[in-house]
Amino acid sequence: MTDTLNTGTGLGAPASEIVAELTLEEKASLTSGASFWTTQGIERAGIPAIVLTDGPHGVRLQKGSADHLGIGDSVPATCFPPAVALGSTFDPELLERVGTALGEEARAEGVGVLLGPGITIKRSPLCGRNFEYLSEDPIVSGVLGSALVRGLQSQGVGGSLKHFAANNQEHDRMSSSSDVDPRPLREIYLRGFQRVVEDAQPWTVMCSYNRLNGVYTSEDPWLLNTVLRDEWGFDGLVVSDWGAVNDRVVGLPAGLDLEMPSSDGRSAAALVAAVGDGSLDESALDVGARRVVELVQKAVAGARSSTGSVDAAYDVDAHHALAREAAGRGAVLLKNDDAILPLDAATSVAVIGAFAEKPRYQGAGSSLINPTKLDNALDAITEYAGADHVSYAAGFTIDGSDGTELVGPAVELAASKDVVVLFLGLPGSYESEGFDRDDLHLPAEQLALLEAVVAANPRTVVVLANGGVVELPFAGDVPAILEGWLGGQAGGSAIADVLYGAVNPSGRLAETIPVKLSDTPAYLNFGGDFGHVRYGEGLFVGYRWYDARDAEVRYPFGHGLSYTTFGYSELSVAADASGLTVRLTVTNTGDRAGREVVQVYTGLAASGVQRAPREIKAFANVALEAGESRQVEIAVRNEDLAYWDIRVDRWVVEPGAYSVEVGASSRDIRLSAVVEVEGEKVRLPLSLESSIAELAADPIAGPIVMQAMGSFASGMADTDIFDEGGLEKMMASFPIGKLAGFPGVPVTPEQIQQLIDLSNSQQA
Numbered sequence: 070m071t072d073t074l075n076t077g078t079g080l081g082a083p084a085s086e087i088v089a090e091l092t093l094e095e096k097a098s099l100t101s102g103a104s105f106w107t108t109q110g111i112e113r114a115g116i117p118a119i120v121l122t123d124g125p126h127g128v129r130l131q132k133g134s135a136d137h138l139g140i141g142d143s144v145p146a147t148c149f150p151p152a153v154a155l156g157s158t159f160d161p162e163l164l165e166r167v168g169t170a171l172g173e174e175a176r177a178e179g180v181g182v183l184l185g186p187g188i189t190i191k192r193s194p195l196c197g198r199n200f201e202y203l204s205e206d207p208i209v210s211g212v213l214g215s216a217l218v219r220g221l222q223s224q225g226v227g228g229s230l231k232h233f234a235a236n237n238q239e240h241d242r243m244s245s246s247s248d249v250d251p252r253p254l255r256e257i258y259l260r261g262f263q264r265v266v267e268d269a270q271p272w273t274v275m276c277s278y279n280r281l282n283g284v285y286t287s288e289d290p291w292l293l294n295t296v297l298r299d300e301w302g303f304d305g306l307v308v309s310d311w312g313a314v315n316d317r318v319v320g321l322p323a324g325l326d327l328e329m330p331s332s333d334g335r336s337a338a339a340l341v342a343a344v345g346d347g348s349l350d351e352s353a354l355d356v357g358a359r360r361v362v363e364l365v366q367k368a369v370a371g372a373r374s375s376t377g378s379v380d381a382a383y384d385v386d387a388h389h390a391l392a393r394e395a396a397g398r399g400a401v402l403l404k405n406d407d408a409i410l411p412l413d414a415a416t417s418v419a420v421i422g423a424f425a426e427k428p429r430y431q432g433a434g435s436s437l438i439n440p441t442k443l444d445n446a447l448d449a450i451t452e453y454a455g456a457d458h459v460s461y462a463a464g465f466t467i468d469g470s471d472g473t474e475l476v477g478p479a480v481e482l483a484a485s486k487d488v489v490v491l492f493l494g495l496p497g498s499y500e501s502e503g504f505d506r507d508d509l510h511l512p513a514e515q516l517a518l519l520e521a522v523v524a525a526n527p528r529t530v531v532v533l534a535n536g537g538v539v540e541l542p543f544a545g546d547v548p549a550i551l552e553g554w555l556g557g558q559a560g561g562s563a564i565a566d567v568l569y570g571a572v573n574p575s576g577r578l579a580e581t582i583p584v585k586l587s588d589t590p591a592y593l594n595f596g597g598d599f600g601h602v603r604y605g606e607g608l609f610v611g612y613r614w615y616d617a618r619d620a621e622v623r624y625p626f627g628h629g630l631s632y633t634t635f636g637y638s639e640l641s642v643a644a645d646a647s648g649l650t651v652r653l654t655v656t657n658t659g660d661r662a663g664r665e666v667v668q669v670y671t672g673l674a675a676s677g678v679q680r681a682p683r684e685i686k687a688f689a690n691v692a693l694e695a696g697e698s699r700q701v702e703i704a705v706r707n708e709d710l711a712y713w714d715i716r717v718d719r720w721v722v723e724p725g726a727y728s729v730e731v732g733a734s735s736r737d738i739r740l741s742a743v744v745e746v747e748g749e750k751v752r753l754p755l756s757l758e759s760s761i762a763e764l765a766a767d768p769i770a771g772p773i774v775m776q777a778m779g780s781f782a783s784g785m786a787d788t789d790i791f792d793e794g795g796l797e798k799m800m801a802s803f804p805i806g807k808l809a810g811f812p813g814v815p816v817t818p819e820q821i822q823q824l825i826d827l828s829n830s831q832q833a
């Protein structure tokens with residue numbers, strides 16, 4: 070592919086001029102791939118082919134047989150931690166470095182677009198592909214996704230933001246309709262995409278397989294044109310997920326520029342025929358082809374940039390070290406009673422659990438990377454503590470085959486050492502692209518082993534490897550739990566870094582760990598029936614749900630411990646038109662350097678619309694030496710305070726007294742303040758459907774209505790209910806149009822219409 074990129078010599082002219090010289094057939098051919106991973110080149114016009122490949126946490130470039138399910142071989146590349154671990158870093162600076170490294174590798178391999186990041190919301194922990202997604206929160210996903218795109222594209226390699234949109238489960242993913250109401254759609258499921266599009270301008274967006282409210286996203290003009298381009302200003306290219314095209318002739322004018330992979334000329338022929346019979350306007354092909362040429366231009370320019378050559382190698386060791394740093398930073402210390410961690414190198418340790426030796430470090434499917442190296446925790450622990458202090462027993466089999474004879478030696482070993490480090494996790498077959506999980510359990514044999522090991526040695530530290538959250542019924546029985554997620558190729562050594570304190574843990578949960586599956590927000594609405602999945606939990610996704618219901622969780626969103634402690638003080642909040650400026654002092658009150666993730670949540674208890682009690686709006690990742698204090702300033706954007714107003718179909722910042730809560734998790738709020746936000750009062754024209762309460766609140770009609778109500782009330786029976794505003798309450802929702810002509814009401818329909826007209830004309 071190196072050659073194809075270098076031959077892009079005829080690309081100097083504006084894309085529209087290049088396209089104007091092409092035949093109808095050539096334009097049509099550009100809008101579908103030429104092969105599994107390449108676009109169509111047109112030699113006579115000097116348009117080369119470019120390569121798009123997975124993604125998201127490594128370069129999966131296939132030189133032999135091609136597939137999008139992680140089956141065939143691919144070139145070696147750094148397997149960075151999957152998004153589940155990257156999300157837990159809450160660190161855009163680090164993610165930008167990871168993105169940059171991904172870009173270097175992609176460019177070195179002649180790849181024009183790397184298919185990621187995935188910023189789909191983790192709606193349910195059951196989704197088989199949650200390991201590829203960053204968070205249950207759109208601002209967290211958006212901020213971190215932007216950082217990845219910025220890094221990647223700084224190397225002249227395009228990102229592909231996926232999967233657009235509402236692709237929150239794998240079950241029936243190629244046909245199921247995600248039926249989502251406008252507010253959750255905008256505020257939860259689209260908000261992260263909007264953020265990345267506006268902040269980082271990804272070169273491409275990948276439409277998903279599923280339907281959204283009944284319409285395939287690959288042919289949804291509202292989603293791909295109105296929202297993505299007209300509202301958000303996206304000027305890149307929309308590519309289909311691999312095989313997501315339903316009807317190419319419908320999809321092209323709807324905004325789907327490039328179909329991938331190749332359809333062997335079938336789509337191009339259908340497009341040409343549709344132009345011929347008048348069912349497709351040729352201008353749609355001009356647009357689609359132009360966007361493909363623009364993408365090729367960017368990729369060619371990117372390939373030549375900085376090094377002047379597409380053959381620039383990358384530093385394999387440096388990238389491995391970065392993968393290790395990122396995995397260590399993504400690990401979340403859930404529990405650490407009596408400071409059992411970090412371990413002292415002189416402590417005798419029983420390392421138990423097959424994952425210590427054979428790490429589970431990435432998920433299955435299209436993101437499967439052929440790593441350049443692979444660390445395991447057992448070797449890395451031995452390096453820290455020396456062979457004399459470390460002994461190992463597998464304890465169980467990863468593939469679920471009979472491991473009964475492994476239990477006895479593991480328990481015996483546990484009893485003979487100071488501390489046990491027990492590696493548990495989900496076998497690869499439990500979670501993957503293409504299917505969802507049925508439950509959140511760890512394998513029964515692992516739980517049984519844990520029980521026996523803890524009975525033999527209560528000083529047992531559990532280390533977890535899993536791409537989606539698991540239930541932790543044993544959380545009360547062990548002194549420490551380190552959630553290592555899927556840590557990428559250096560995940561094993563990163564775990565040892567944390568266990569021995571070379572890395573002070575700073576990972577935070579970007580998703581809630583529930584007590585049990587049936588507590589989760591989408592529990593009654595996941596999977597769906599007959600091709601429809603109803604997003605019945607609405608806005609209440611993730612911590613929004615648990616907090617609104619005041620429900621118990623195992624570990625809350627944002628939670629994660631450190632080997633040091635942090636104090637919060639001196640909060641001040643100022644509001645202006647651009648948003649909120651939150652200032653506070655954070656102090657490292659312990660005796661070692663560490664990082665705190667300071668989280669800013671807002672709420673509006675007196676809101677006129679349904680809201681979660683708190684929503685994260687911004688965060689800061691603060692590194693502090695032992696004893697160091699620093700003033701931290703965190704900006705909350707005004708637009709992030711907005712809700713989607715279904716009456717006017719746009720974002721509105723409601724005026725009012727907002728709570729600003731600053732803390733170390735959604736359940737560990739350290740400081741709070743209230744700030745008055747000016748916002749915008751949405752005034753809808755009054756109509757006969759307006760309620761009495763709405764008229765009463767109207768500056769023109771209000772006084773007149775209240776006076777009429779007063780005289781109406783004075784003729785009422787003398788009961789308590791009419792004291793203290795009882796009548797207003799009873800009548801508040803009464804439509805004004807229905808009032809006229811009601812027996813005993815002294816107003817005519819004409820008078821009411823006059824009142825409405827008067828108010829509307831004076832406030833137009």
Ligand code: BGC
Nearest residue numbers: 123136137184231310311435
């Ligand atoms: C996945 C995408 C991936 C594509 C190409 C699809 O199955 O959903 O995320 O980029 O394949 O491998």
